[in-house]
Amino acid sequence: MRIPLLARANAGTLTVLIALSAVACLLVAGLPRATQASFDEALRRSLTTAPAVQTDLTVASEPRSPEQDLHERGQFASLYPQWRQIVPAALRPLLAPTGHMSAKTSRTPVAGTSGRTYINLGWLSDADQRVEWVRGRAPGPLSTTRHEGETIPLIEVGVVEEAVREMGLGIGQTKVLGESDYVAVKIVGLFKAKNPDDRYWSHHADVLHVSRQLPPGGLDFEYHVTTVMSDAGLTALSGESRHLTYRWVLPLDGRAASALAVPDVAAAVTELERLMPVQVVSPSPHRLDTGLPNLLGDFSAALASAQTVIFLALGGLLAVALGVIVLGVRLLTDRMEHPLGLARARGGSLRQVAGAGAALTALAVAPAALAGYALSFLVPGPVLPVVHAGPAVVVVTAVVFAAVRVSLAHRTPLHERRDDVAAARPSPRRVTLEVLVVGLALAGAYLLRERGLSQDPFLLLVPVALTLAAALITLRCYPYPLRLLVRLAGRGRSAVPFLGLTRAARARSASGLPVLILLPALAVSVFATVISSGIASTQVRASWQQVGAPIKVTSVGEIQASVIEKVRATDGVEQVVVAQTGRVQLADVPEWAAAIAVDMAQWQRLVAGTPISLPTLSGDTSALVSPELRGRGAFEIGWLGRPRLTPQGVIDAVPGFWSSGKFIVMSPSALPRLEVNTLLIKGDVPLAELARMVPASTVDSQERALAVIREDPLTGAVRSTLIVVTVALGLYALVAVVLSLVVGAADRTRAVSFLRTLGLSERQARRLTVLEVLPMVLVTSLVGLGLGLGLPAALGPGVDLSAYAGDLPVGDYSPDLLTPGALAAALIVAAALGAYAHTAIGRRRNLGAVLRVGDST
Structure with missing residues (x-):
């Protein structure tokens, strides 16, 4: 076989395959390095910002x-x-x-x-x-x-x-x-x-x-x-x-x-504790x-969650990238079908024909993979095994698929087939395998919710199995509603809807490949979008929980009334709520609790419209207590006197102050006088100005707390990876739609050309092409959109993301349909525009160049 001649004849297809392979290898080799660099930076920041008494x-x-x-x-x-x-x-x-x-x-x-x-x-x-x-x-x-x-x-x-x-x-x-x-x-x-x-x-x-x-x-x-x-x-x-x-x-x-060395470092600390009594004479x-083991343990827990989310996203990206490359290889083998079939008919062995297809594919994919692999070294970060393995997987997958597909297509010389006449029935073995995949996916999802990833790392494959199961179900079920539409269209006077929907329902079995690509691409990208949105919203809520107000000023001593009035009169200050905090003794026993005396009604007005809510406290001697102080009845506290308080309710946390332990919220009128040491402020005022006005004080703000949460390297790694994966998968989905149109272009052009000899107009040809292509993209987009929106809720209990959201559990996966909807709509529009473009290109072709002798008789 003359490989250079085949390459020259299929230069356009090879160019597409080269671009797809280079980008895929750059992503699968570069993103792991970038994420690992973020992990290392997170560990270094954790060790360098922690007190030395804990790390040394x-x-x-x-x-x-x-x-x-x-x-x-x-x-x-x-x-x-x-x-x-x-x-x-x-x-x-x-x-x-x-x-x-x-x-x-x-x-x-x-x-x-x-x-x-x-x-x-x-x-x-x-x-x-x-x-x-x-x-x-x-x-x-x-x-x-x-x-x-x-x-x-x-x-x-x-x-x-x-x-x-x-x-x-x-x-x-x-x-x-x-x-x-x-x-x-x-x-x-x-x-x-x-x-x-x-x-x-x-x-x-x-x-x-x-x-x-x-x-x-x-x-x-x-x-x-x-x-x-x-x-x-x-x-x-x-x-x-x-x-x-x-x-x-x-x-x-x-x-x-280095984050990779955390297990070894933790083991080394344990070993050092063992060696000291036996190795040193003292x-x-x-x-x-x-405190190093505790720091490493906390980091490892947060890292495990980050790796879970990132591995899910990168795994989906790799699967989709491989699928798109396989689709490109299929386009290449389809274009070579005639010369390879001719070579087979002239006595070429199956090994020679399959070798030619594999060699031409390797000629395009291998250099592109090497280029993408080389470009990945421009990304800062350690070189992980996946950096080497990812490009190799891309090359092997593409070459093996090309060899297998050519071998199956040319088992016998001049093998003619027409799969467009009737839908092929799947074999019992294939049906059993698909049922098994669906069953394992559902069982894995249940185990993931019940046990979590910490109990079984193999549950990382569950999301992939769920997307594969959804794709198989879609592939098997979407022709049935189309057949119902075909029956309805058959009763109409126009033949175009009937013909278009019939061709869509009788699509060749190989046309399921775009479904297996589009659905995971959409599902994983929507999943990444929803997870990122959930983390972002929880981060905002966590920042409010940490501060309890737009601005909080805490002094080590009493804040004088003149200073408070000066703060109120500062430009930009809209509202100031005063409070007193401290530790109080309960009754006459040596038991202590944290307490805050504050006007809850004023505090509620100050945080109105924010993600936090505060309970109501009525009565001068009423109090809200933590769960640890539940059921005690009225009690006295030692705090500027001996006020007696009556519990009015139980509160799990006090935003900006406490979320666990023993604490009390009371009215200022229960105290003989209020020694103000805390100011809750609403407004836009420089924090440095407040620190200057209130000596020996600490000034916190919700915006600063939110910035600290978002600037954490692990959090940044998760969010940036999700954004990159979302964009990459969206582009891959668009490429898959375009390639699916190009892959079936020859058969579609031949059918339209045949119908044009029977009087089909150009407008009808466009409608026919759209009706043939659009159902698959539309159904797959809707299923992928639904699966992506449902995956966070289905898998959420098994994945702890609180480390990236201010230690608050991320459970609010309220779907933001703007980005997922825009992506699904873009795919549908791309499919429709591609169908129109395909018809416009086919219109300029001579019928004699498309139809063989005898096709129109």
Whole structure:
């Protein structure tokens, strides 16, 4: 066979096949890289934005005897290399070059304060690099002093500036610590962090800030602060007399993390916990403190949901792309049918004929696949196995289909067939297989709803099976209503409707291929559109749930009335609702709950027209309680007095404040006075201006919360992938419609030409072509549209998308029919225009060039 001659004769078809193959390979190889890059970025952002105390590997030891005490920096430093040495290989790329060490006491009371003031002793190995002394000097050597007739150690320390305001500490003060084994500290300097935003300080928040703690059953706060001392102070610390903890911190650099390595990293952390007691010689027992497994677990759960949605979309895209390429290969083999049949009749073997069809297909598909594969490397992201496998699947599918189809078409020389006379009956084997596919699809959908994807990853094939089942049912059932229309058309006076619908109902079995392409394309694209719309609407609702108002201002202290009036008078502010929040004690028992005192009627007016709704609260002493406080009857709370509240109802969440735990919503009139510390604001006003007006406050807005949710890399990966898949599938569907018209063009032209010899007009020819082509596209579009709208509701319970919607479950799949309807309408219009164009082109052909001798007699 002369392959170059065949290629030159079918240059147009080969060009279409080349374009389809190149684009398909670019998509199937490029999109996985892009999505995996988004996954990696999401993991890196999760690790770099989380507090370092959660991500870093911290080795902790609590000495209990003098033999276990470490009194010199060198003793700490000698152990640090041992911790790094036993870190498993999967964790080593994530370790930062340097770490730090610390020694701290906890709950060290100041003598004579009745346990209300605690000054803990702290040593940081890199304090000189982290703090800046603003007053006084850095701590110096250890000395002694007298207390109650005994000589005790005197340690020079520095404290954070905040301790001066909160605890009344100052330079020159000497405090005796302990209840029996005393030690004295002398404050010689005040410091502040050189970079208070450094993630390093999450390990030492007790050094940088004074903490207030309310003990169980108590009404007075305890004040805690941790000082900073020099290396000399280590000699006075002993675990025998103090609650002492040593720590070696191995920082993690999240910028080197990869989502593909998450399982290995999680296993490495577990292995490190096992190795520590047996691989390192240390004077005291030690443990590994890290929140990394929890972070990786949360990320893995969110990643699994993202992969589920993306794999469903990409799987549908690959299936449709392969179907369109197969349709293009079918067009090529149809165009080669005459020369190949002639070669077969002249003695060519079946192997030679099939080899020629496969070789010509490979000549077009292989270079195009290689070009698409090469272009995919322009997309940033790791190279996954699917990047290599996808283009190979495209080439193999196209070549194998060409070889098989040519082999079946030319089993015997000069094999004549006419499948347009009557519809072929499917074999019992084929009917059984189709029934089995439909049954498995329905059973899989039920299991997916009941068990979810986490129980069985093979359920990922369920959506594909559902679309295939719907396509098979459509393929088998759509001729029956057409036959009813044929009977009705047969009673009319015009022959065109009868002939057009008859040809549509008696379509060749191979014409089902466009159905198997169009229906998944429409279903998956509509499914992607509905899922994307559901995520977007839930994100908006989640942002309102997080903030509770267009703008929320929360202050650490009371907001004065003059400041509130100033806020009300600011340009752009439409409404301000004041509230007081805090923790309250329930009755006389050591039980605590969160509470908010707010005018619910004003709050309801402020959020009118938003996705959140608020219950009604009537009565000065009425309250709404959380489910945990249900059924208690009237109760007292300790909050600016002892108001007695009567539960009026149960509320599951308070938008902007709490969604779980114990909480109370009450009227401001139940309190003796309202100490406002929260403002709920409606209007358009710069957040920075509000932060300036209300000192020591945090300003949140619904728009900012929504932006944070949408900027998450995983969320962006899901939505961008769905958008790309929707557009690609829409284009593929249009290409499938055009190719289906071209594939049947020869038979259709021959039939129309034959009817023109019997007096068929050009206008009637156009109507006939439209009636032949349009029913298949119309029925398939409607079924695909319905399936795509139903898939989210059918599969929704098995796919958790809350990680991309502000942790709210995505259950509102209200269909937005604009995009799906436009896509279905575009396919129908394209089919109608293609039919008209086909008739116009066929009109210019000479009947003698179409009909053979004897066809018109």
